[in-house]
Amino acid sequence: xxxxxxxxxxxxxxxxxxxxxxxxxxxxxxxxxxxxxxxxxxxxxxxxxxxxxxxxxxxxxxxxxxxxxxxxxxxxxxxxxxxxxxxxxxxxxxxxxxxxxxxxxxxxxxxxxxxxxxxxxxxxxxxxxxxxxxxxxxxxxxxxxxxxxxxxxxxxxxxxxxxxxxxxxxxxxxxxxxxxxxxxxxxxxxxxxxxxxxxxxxxxxxxxxxxxxxxxxxxxxxxxxxxxxxxxxxxxxxxxxxxxxxxxxxxxxxxxxxxxxxxxxxxxxxxxxxxxxxxxxxxxxxxxxxxxxxxxxxxxxxxxxxxxxxxxxxxxxxxxxxxxxxxxxxxxxxxxxxxxxxxxxxxxxx
Numbered sequence: 001x002x003x004x005x006x007x008x009x010x011x012x013x014x015x016x017x018x019x020x021x022x023x024x025x026x027x028x029x030x031x032x033x034x035x036x037x038x039x040x041x042x043x044x045x046x047x048x049x050x051x052x053x054x055x056x057x058x059x060x061x062x063x064x065x066x067x068x069x070x071x072x073x074x075x076x077x078x079x080x081x082x083x084x085x086x087x088x089x090x091x092x093x094x095x096x097x098x099x100x101x102x103x104x105x106x107x108x109x110x111x112x113x114x115x116x117x118x119x120x121x122x123x124x125x126x127x128x129x130x131x132x133x134x135x136x137x138x139x140x141x142x143x144x145x146x147x148x149x150x151x152x153x154x155x156x157x158x159x160x161x162x163x164x165x166x167x168x169x170x171x172x173x174x175x176x177x178x179x180x181x182x183x184x185x186x187x188x189x190x191x192x193x194x195x196x197x198x199x200x201x202x203x204x205x206x207x208x209x210x211x212x213x214x215x216x217x218x219x220x221x222x223x224x225x226x227x228x229x230x231x232x233x234x235x236x237x238x239x240x241x242x243x244x245x246x247x248x249x250x251x252x253x254x255x256x257x258x259x260x261x262x263x264x265x266x267x268x269x270x271x272x273x274x275x276x277x278x279x280x281x282x283x284x285x286x287x288x289x290x291x292x293x294x295x296x297x298x299x300x301x302x303x304x305x306x307x308x309x310x311x312x313x314x315x316x317x318x319x320x321x322x323x324x325x326x327x328x329x330x331x332x333x334x335x336x337x338x339x340x341x342x343x344x345x346x347x348x349x350x
Contacts, residue, residue, distance in 0.1 A: 026109040265342045268294070
């Protein structure tokens with residue numbers, strides 16, 4: 001539907017509400033007047049039609065897109081190749097949805113207004129370089145690690161409930177030697193069919209863990225090579241390994257220049273204290289936002305340093321003498337770690 005005569009317009013701002021099979025786009029003029037709303041399929045042809053449709057109202061200066069890292073990834077890459085400025089738009093807040101309702105056209109218009117007003121300023125990740133390779137590998141590694149934990153828990157449960165002979169054989173055993181013995185088992189049918197099936201199942205589960213270990217080792221090797229290529233100095237940071245470095249680089253993206261400052265990086269990692277002051281009360285609260293995977297890596301760095309780094313241990317002792325709790329000290333150290341990591345982030349890779 002077209003609302004304003006497009007012949008007099010020059011500057012057009014678009015907004016897109018993204019979905020799996022289709023995208024809903026809205027176009028605004030330079031003063032926020034609605035020009036139209038249209039639906040396009042998710043395909044290269046659909047992206048071309050969307051851009052052509054926006055261009056029919058004038059010169060496209062900016063497009064706000066929801067979910068540039070998920071449903072809108074393909075559209076973002078297409079617009080980026082054609083030199084269109086794209087900004088990442090968060091979903092409308094709950095108060096706005098409560099007042100105006102929820103619909104795809106409404107969300108598309110809200111995305112366009114956020115881009116036009118400057119409320120949405122985030123630069124999306126490009127996702128077209130070595131860091132995108134890291135992201136894909138970390139997804140596979142996370143899945144393998146979770147499956148390994150699940151399989152190990154299944155083994156332990158089977159041992160707890162197994163016939164007495166099997167239970168006494170494996171209960172309380174050290175994990176590595178237990179899995180090695182289970183992998184090498186060659187059970188034979190006997191008088192107790194339950195014991196036979198239990199041993200067969202334990203052997204197969206142990207071998208599955210072995211396959212997952214091989215997979216995770218290969219992925220870690222690939223990640224180390226990519227990190228060495230993109231930001232080799234990260235591997236020299238105390239308490240940070242290749243897997244954690246890859247997670248931090250994924251949080252920054254293939255275009256880390258989009259992170260404007262060290263403070264912005266701290267906010268992205270969820271380690272910047274949030275002001276929570278009112279009246280005469282001046283305080284800050286814990287930041288529970290940001291990239292939680294990156295936040296977890298910073299936590300691991302701090303925990304490692306608290307037990308192995310002499311300077312960190314001196315700092316912890318001094319802070320405890322000042323009355324700080326362990327949780328407060330860890331949060332402060334995470335902020336310091338984020339500041340240190342920011343210095344090792346590369347310039348834009350692509």
